[in-house]
Amino acid sequence: MTPTPIRIVSGGYELAATRYGFGGRCLLVLYPFAEERKGVVRPASELARRMAEDGWNVILFDYAGTGESPGAFSDLTWETLQQNVRDALDSCEGPVSILAIRLGARLALDVLSTGNYPVQSFACWEPVLDGAGWLREIRRRSRFRQGGACDDPLDIDGYRLHRDLAETLESMSGMSKSSGAPCWIGCVAHRGRPTATMERIAAHMNATVDAVIRQPFWLETGVVDADVLLDSTIDALNRPGDPPT
Amino acid sequence: MAPEQDDLQSRIKSIIVERLFLDVEPDELDAGESLTDAHGIDSVRLFDVVVGLEEDFDISFEDDELTLDNFDTVQAITQRVTEKQTGS
Numbered sequence: 001m002t003p004t005p006i007r008i009v010s011g012g013y014e015l016a017a018t019r020y021g022f023g024g025r026c027l028l029v030l031y032p033f034a035e036e037r038k039g040v041v042r043p044a045s046e047l048a049r050r051m052a053e054d055g056w057n058v059i060l061f062d063y064a065g066t067g068e069s070p071g072a073f074s075d076l077t078w079e080t081l082q083q084n085v086r087d088a089l090d091s092c093e094g095p096v097s098i099l100a101i102r103l104g105a106r107l108a109l110d111v112l113s114t115g116n117y118p119v120q121s122f123a124c125w126e127p128v129l130d131g132a133g134w135l136r137e138i139r140r141r142s143r144f145r146q147g148g149a150c151d152d153p154l155d156i157d158g159y160r161l162h163r164d165l166a167e168t169l170e171s172m173s174g175m176s177k178s179s180g181a182p183c184w185i186g187c188v189a190h191r192g193r194p195t196a197t198m199e200r201i202a203a204h205m206n207a208t209v210d211a212v213i214r215q216p217f218w219l220e221t222g223v224v225d226a227d228v229l230l231d232s233t234i235d236a237l238n239r240p241g242d243p244p245t
Numbered sequence: 246m247a248p249e250q251d252d253l254q255s256r257i258k259s260i261i262v263e264r265l266f267l268d269v270e271p272d273e274l275d276a277g278e279s280l281t282d283a284h285g286i287d288s289v290r291l292f293d294v295v296v297g298l299e300e301d302f303d304i305s306f307e308d309d310e311l312t313l314d315n316f317d318t319v320q321a322i323t324q325r326v327t328e329k330q331t332g333s
Contacts, residue, residue: 141292144311196300215266219289 001049008061010087011080016068017061017088021052025120026092027237029060030085032102032128034073034138034159036218037066040101040125043217043226047099047233054238061088074160078110078168085111095120097237102218103128109176122181123237125229126188126218127201131172175204183207184236186229188216210236254323257298261319264297265290276319288313298322304329 003018029044031037048058063084065071085107089096095118100108105127112119128134138156145157154161161169187198189211194202202209210232217224258271265286267274280286280294294316299305304326306315315325 137296140295140308140311141289143308144292144295144313145288147312215290216293219293 001052003045003048003060006059006091008084008088008091010084011064013064013070015061015064015070015084015088017059017091019057019059020048021055021057024055024057026094026096027051027056027058028088028092028096028098029058030098030100030104030108031060031062031066032104032218033063033066035157036102039216039218039220039224041067043224043230044099044101046226047230050230050234051237054234056237059088059092074162077162077164078107081107082111082114086115089117094118097121097123099123099125099233099237100127101125103131103134105129106131106172106176109179112179112181113177119179119181121237122179122183122205123233124183124185124205124207125233126198126216127185127205129175129201129204131169133173135166135169175201178205184233185209186232186236187211188214208236250323250327253326254319256301257322257326258319260297260301261294261322264293274319276323278319279317280319281313281317291316294322298326302326302330 001020003020006017006019008015008017029048031044032040044060048060051058062069063076063081065073065076089111097120098108100122102125105124106129108122109129135156139153142157154163154166183205185198185202185205185207187194187209192211194209194211198209212229212232214225214228217226217229254276255271258274261267261274261280262269262271265280265284267284275283280291281288291313295306295311306325310325314321316322
């Protein structure tokens with residue numbers, strides 16, 4: 001299955017976007033940010049290819065200033081990201097399902113809370129809703145990797161954050177409003193079950209959780225063996241007449 | 246090693262194996278060997294052990310304690326956790 005480039009114009013930029021499959025139900029994939037994006041491109045593309053074979057059309061795109069999309073990462077604000085998602089949703093025909101990965105989940109929920117989008121089902125991989133907690137962990141991980149050398153709060157693993165984006169994330173503690181759509185979560189597991197944080201998020205989102213025992217895929221940049229996660233995701237999204245509940 | 250230190254080290258070994266998804270039994274970890282050298286773990290992943298220790302022991306490491314030397318061996322980790330627990 002070969003992906004087809006599609007046109008999503010947002011904020012004056014034509015975002016890098018591809019579609020796998022034609023017709024059928026639409027799945028929009030929302031990537032995580034910064035270094036975490038690298039680890040999910042391969043499994044997300046593989047998921048898109050397999051779902052297209054199941055009759056879905058799956059849209060993958062890069063936010064402005066990330067991946068192959070034009071713009072500078074350092075110009076990104078939360079508002080820009082939300083507008084990118086709105087414009088991507090507008091490019092979907094009919095009801096849409098969303099797969100949101102990591103902080104892409106918070107982004108999706110913030111967008112969905114501002115409009116009436118025909119979202120049929122909502123799936124997440126290891127969702128992050130607490131932007132402040134995410135930013136703190138990224139900063140600490142970055143500091144650890146660099147041996148405590150990084151003292152620039154706007155530098156996360158070599159990615160320069162816009163001050164507004166950093167402030168928005170820092171103010172984004174706790175949970176966001178739930179989407180109301182049936183929700184399924186795929187996550188890594190410690191001791192064979194989801195982490196306490198993931199259990200809290202699942203309860204908040206009224207979501208079903210599949211704990212997939214493997215390494216955190218968003219931290220890996222090589223070939224990722226995510227077959228179990230992909231199988232679970234496809235099963236959840238394909239549940240006939242009863243999207244993931 | 247005192248029995249309580251032995252228990253602490255066993256608990257830490259379990260956390261390391263779980264958080265890093267190592268394909269070894271916790272008891273097989275050599276307390277003095279480098280986790281990065283012996284198991285091919287990079288520092289990005291080793292940070293998951295830091296998170297695991299903070300969650301499991303309800304402790305918090307300061308930013309200036311986040312160095313590879315402090316967490317690269319079971320021995321070093323046991324020392325850091327002991328210091329946190331005793332406030333030394």
